[in-house]
Amino acid sequence: MGWELHPDLVRDTVEVARLPLCRVGLMNDATYPWLVLSPMLPCLRDFHDVPAAHHGALMDEIGRASRALQAVYAPDKINVAALGNVTPQLHIHVIARSARDPAWAKPVWGVVPARPYAAAALGETVARLRQALAA
């Protein structure tokens, strides 16, 4: 059985890159620079479901996503979270937080409605993050 991205993430994210383990998506919410890492292995739900053989890649890719956000946005903090109470396929949020963002210092979920990127900004953001992930 292969891996397929959950329909919630197909709807809410735009693909930025595929790293060795994770598909990296950009959350289509211009309020926060927000990447979502989806390990491309079937049947994962919780963070600790990732097999030990993939732990190194997972940590490495969370680090790459975090450093890409830092390089592009110079945020005050990076938030990393695997919640999945709503979407039951493991995905890891990596979010660049600013002390001036509308949810600060709370977690981002549920504070303000998602604000989709304009088309040009979406393309530009994906391109910048793709380049930063490859650096």
Add this chain to the structure above:
Amino acid sequence: MGWELHPDLVRDTVEVARLPLCRVGLMNDATYPWLVLSPMLPCLRDFHDVPAAHHGALMDEIGRASRALQAVYAPDKINVAALGNVTPQLHIHVIARSARDPAWAKPVWGVVPARPYAAAALGETVARLRQALAA
């Protein structure tokens, strides 16, 4: 320079165990079974600040904490998060979520005020989780 637990976590958590990398605390909030892992290395702020040499231990200990919560509480979901917008020392939340808890399906932060354990329940909870972590 050694590692010392941040005063916020001294105040909010009770020590359950020290694993090879992380001090494991129980959040003193009886609303949710909630462990907090603090890597005992100085000067860590973000999740990706953990040096690669410790990635294996970190993943292993997040897994141990998650499985201990599963063994004791049989939750519907485990939430894992490194936020740290308020407390600037790296700590990883590992929270057992139930579809009947007051924050479900949202993240737990800020939904209801922390409800400290009664003294006897606190001691019993720490003992059960300590045993589960050692299993």
